[in-house]
Structure formats: C-alpha cells, structure tokens
Amino acid sequence: MGLGAADQLLRAGYEVILFEADKKLGGLAGMTILGGFQIEKHYHFVYWGDEKNIQNFFITNGAGGTINWRTLKNALWYQGKLQSIDNPVAILLSSMFKVTDKINFIKAFFKIHLTKKKDLAGIRAIDWLKKTFSSRLYHILWEPLLNMKFQEDKETLAADWIFTRLKYHTASKRPFNFGLTFGFITDTYQPLFEKITERITQQGRVHTGTPVKRIQIENGYVTAIKTPTGLCVVEPTEPVLSCVPLPILSQILSGAPQAVSKMLALYQMLDVIDICFLADRSISPYFWINIGDDQAPFTVVIEFSRLTGTERFGGKHLIYLSRYHKKTNNEQAERSDEAIKDIYFQYLKKIFPCFNEKSVIAWQVTKSQNAAPSFFEDYIHNLPPRHFSEIENLYIGSASHIYPLDRGTGNSIRIGADLVQRYIQETTVRNQ
Numbered sequence: 001m002g003l004g005a006a007d008q009l010l011r012a013g014y015e016v017i018l019f020e021a022d023k024k025l026g027g028l029a030g031m032t033i034l035g036g037f038q039i040e041k042h043y044h045f046v047y048w049g050d051e052k053n054i055q056n057f058f059i060t061n062g063a064g065g066t067i068n069w070r071t072l073k074n075a076l077w078y079q080g081k082l083q084s085i086d087n088p089v090a091i092l093l094s095s096m097f098k099v100t101d102k103i104n105f106i107k108a109f110f111k112i113h114l115t116k117k118k119d120l121a122g123i124r125a126i127d128w129l130k131k132t133f134s135s136r137l138y139h140i141l142w143e144p145l146l147n148m149k150f151q152e153d154k155e156t157l158a159a160d161w162i163f164t165r166l167k168y169h170t171a172s173k174r175p176f177n178f179g180l181t182f183g184f185i186t187d188t189y190q191p192l193f194e195k196i197t198e199r200i201t202q203q204g205r206v207h208t209g210t211p212v213k214r215i216q217i218e219n220g221y222v223t224a225i226k227t228p229t230g231l232c233v234v235e236p237t238e239p240v241l242s243c244v245p246l247p248i249l250s251q252i253l254s255g256a257p258q259a260v261s262k263m264l265a266l267y268q269m270l271d272v273i274d275i276c277f278l279a280d281r282s283i284s285p286y287f288w289i290n291i292g293d294d295q296a297p298f299t300v301v302i303e304f305s306r307l308t309g310t311e312r313f314g315g316k317h318l319i320y321l322s323r324y325h326k327k328t329n330n331e332q333a334e335r336s337d338e339a340i341k342d343i344y345f346q347y348l349k350k351i352f353p354c355f356n357e358k359s360v361i362a363w364q365v366t367k368s369q370n371a372a373p374s375f376f377e378d379y380i381h382n383l384p385p386r387h388f389s390e391i392e393n394l395y396i397g398s399a400s401h402i403y404p405l406d407r408g409t410g411n412s413i414r415i416g417a418d419l420v421q422r423y424i425q426e427t428t429v430r431n432q
C-alpha cells in the first residue's frame with residue numbers, strides 16, 4: 001500500500017521520503033531466500049478481480065508483471081480424510097456428507113443467489129452461514145475456513161465480508177473447469193520493488209531499516225517524524241501518509257486528540273506464522289488444503305509450486321503451512337523456529353503418512369505481526385477514516401480500510417493511490 005501511495009505521489013510531482021522499518025521493501029508481500037531461491041515470505045496468488053490493479057501497477061512502473069492463471073485442485077482435511085471441495089458435484093458425490101447435507105447444500109446455492117449484500121449489514125457471518133447451509137455444513141465446510149483466517153475473531157465476523165468473498169471465489173471458477181482458477185506473477189513482486197525504489201530515489205529518498213518511532217502532532221498538524229536516526233520536520237503544507245497497520249499507527253501517534261486514539265484502538269489485527277519448505281517431491285495433488293481440525297497446529301497447506309510450476313525453484317516443490325494467531329493467544333510465537341517446524345511436520349505426517357523429512361531440502365519460519373485485520377459485526381458502518389479532521393496533514397490507509405473485499409495486493413495498491421488522490425482533492429478545495 002505504501003508503494004502504491006508513493007507511486008501516486010511521484011506521478012503528482014511530489015518528492016517522496018519513504019520510511020520502512022524492515023531492511024527490504026515489500027512488507028507482507030516481501031521476498032526471502034530459501035535453499036538459494038528467491039521466494040515470497042508468505043504465499044501470494046492473484047485474486048480473480050484483483051489482477052487489473054496489480055497489472056497496471058507493474059506496467060506503469062516498467063516492471064513486467066505478466067500474470068498467468070492456473071486451475072488447480074483444492075481439498076479439505078476433515079476427520080482423517082482428504083476431500084475435494086472444488087465444486088458442487090464433488091460435494092454431492094462425497095461420502096463425507098449425508099443426504100440431508102447434500103439437500104441443504106443445493107438449497108444454500110439458491111439462497112445465496114437470492115441474497116443481496118445490503119441485507120446482511122449487522123448480521124454475524126456464523127449466524128448467516130448456519131442459516132444458509134445448516135449447522136452441520138457450517139461446521140464441516142466453513143468453520144475450518146474461518147478458523148484459518150480469523151481464529152476466535154470469527155465469532156464477531158460480519159456476514160457481508162464472507163458473502164463478498166464467496167461471490168469473488170465463485171467468480172474465479174471458469175465454466176466446465178473442476179477446480180478454482182488462481183493467478184501468479186511470473187517474475188514475482190521483486191522487480192516492482194526495485195523499479196519503485198529507483199523512481200523514488202530520483203526525486204526523494206528511501207530509508208529502509210528505519211522504523212518511525214513517533215509521529216508528532218501539534219495544533220492539529222503533524223509537525224515531525226522521529227526515527228532512530230533523527231527527526232524529520234514536517235511543514236503543515238506537507239502531507240504525511242501512513243500505510244502501517246493501524247495498531248502500529250496507534251502506538252506511534254504522539255499528541256493525537258483522544259477521539260483519534262480511541263477510534264484507532266477499535267481496529268485489531270491478527271499475527272501469522274508460516275513455515276515454508278522446499279522438498280524434492282510433491283506432497284499431494286492439491287494446491288490448497290484447508291484443515292478442519294481444531295487441534296492442528298496450522299490451518300492450511302499450500303503447495304505453491306503447483307501454481308507457479310517447479311522451474312522457479314530448480315525443479316523442487318515449495319510448500320507453505322500457515323496459521324493466523326490472535327496476539328493474546330499466541331503460544332506458537334514464543335516457540336523457537338525448530339520447535340515450530342517439529343510440531344508442524346509431525347501433524348503433516350498425520351495427513352500424509354508418506355511425508356518424510358528427508359525430502360526437505362530447506363525450510364524457514366516467518367512470523368509476521370499485524371498480518372490480517374480482524375473485522376467485527378457492523379464493520380461496514382464503522383470503517384476506519386482515511387483522514388481525521390483533527391489532524392489536517394495526516395492521511396491513513398491500511399489493510400483495515402479494505403472492506404468487504406479481501407486485502408489482496410491489488411486492493412492495497414488501489415487504496416494507497418486513492419489516499420493521494422483524496423489528499424490532493426481535499427487540499428485543492430481547502431486552498432480555494
């Protein structure tokens with residue numbers, strides 16, 4: 001998002017000074033090295049409907065960015081069995097479901113087609129899903145998905161979020177294809193990070209490894225930005241765009257009016273722990289497996305090289321095991337990487353008894369804080385503001401601002417760019 005905003009500022013002729021806490025640009029979509037290959041810290045596929053924002057961003061920055069699409073098989077691990085869940089036919093033929101489940105599933109299909117998003121405001125996702133699909137189908141099909149993304153916060157998730165997601169997901173099905181279609185960027189996001197850095201440094205500066213420790217507010221304006229290397233003075237006529245997660249912004253805003261701090265405190269986020277490994281063989285025919293077991297240490301298995309092909313990784317297979325965590329309930333984060341790896345691999349052997357650690361060439365654990373927003377009931381009527389009238393030159397964007405669409409990279413780029421447009425429009429009006 002920060003890069004989307006920087007790009008738009010450059011296009012509007014501004015000099016950009018970018019502060020990034022990490023040593024490298026990219027945030028959650030950043031890259032790392034595993035077994036000598038450049039890989040994404042966290043798995044990223046391109047969402048259907050999100051591709052235009054991403055592609056335009058690559059093209060306008062001269063960073064390539066061809067998106068390829070593949071239709072892949074997906075499954076659910078439930079009560080000791082792997083079951084394809086790609087399409088209604090697979091569900092109707094499955095021995096996992098009773099006849100009543102199958103009837104309920106068909107009914108749900110029609111109910112969803114008759115539902116309008118506006119009718120769902122203020123309704124909990126759990127209540128709507130149980131009513132639409134039945135409690136049993138909710139438990140088998142939906143609970144693992146909601147656990148994967150929201151953990152305990154699923155209890156308060158709003159129905160309009162899941163409804164929008166469902167519409168997008170079904171839109172990524174192509175007729176006559178059994179499976180879902182996912183996109184991937186052939187050259188990864190890395191060329192984009194390099195091109196943007198190059199562009200910013202022509203007119204301004206990129207400070208990586210430089211966390212902002214304080215955004216100083218005085219008399220309704222940001223007046224300074226404090227980092228470990230110094231203080232950057234900000235004039236009232238200069239915009240400050242914050243694209244960090246809202247829980248971080250809430251910590252670093254200093255001197256903000258109480259109403260602003262109170263509002264920011266509403267927006268909580270989940271952390272994530274991923275382990276990714278390169279193996280000399282594939283573990284399953286599936287791209288994506290949701291884990292329907294509360295006791296499992298991870299909630300999803302993604303054989304990423306099924307999407308990208310193994311050529312990118314020297315013929316090896318790249319697999320991610322992932323789980324989001326609430327900050328207050330995060331025992332895993334306390335564990336060493338080695339301990340996490342042992343726990344995750346032990347459970348993986350339960351799903352794939354043939355999985356042998358000797359096939360693993362390299363592995364890495366990535367722990368990221370504030371990785372996904374947590375949405376509460378009636379979120380649609382409580383969206384975070386992009387601008388507080390109490391702080392005139394501060395504009396705010398974050399994953400918490402993307403709702404009810406999912407916070408894919410394309411949507412993040414769009415929100416970053418919109419932030420700049422909004423700043424320019426509002427300043428023009430104020431100066432008239």
Ligand SMILES: Cc1cc2nc3c(=O)[nH]c(=O)nc-3n(C[C@H](O)[C@H](O)[C@H](O)COP(=O)(O)OP(=O)(O)OC[C@H]3O[C@@H](n4cnc5c(N)ncnc54)[C@H](O)[C@@H]3O)c2cc1C
Nearest residue numbers: 001020021027028029042044045211212371407408409412
């Ligand atoms: C496990 C996982 C899987 C995902 N899968 C997909 C996917 O398949 N497809 C998809 O499109 N999207 C996916 N995403 C989402 C995608 O990664 C994000 O939407 C995208 O990276 C944009 O994020 P952002 O810029 O809003 O936030 P971030 O990437 O979190 O960027 C915030 C930046 O702020 C920096 N920062 C934090 N504090 C400070 C500070 N004090 N000072 C300076 N800098 C600071 C951080 O280091 C970071 O670089 C996934 C995310 C996760 C976690």
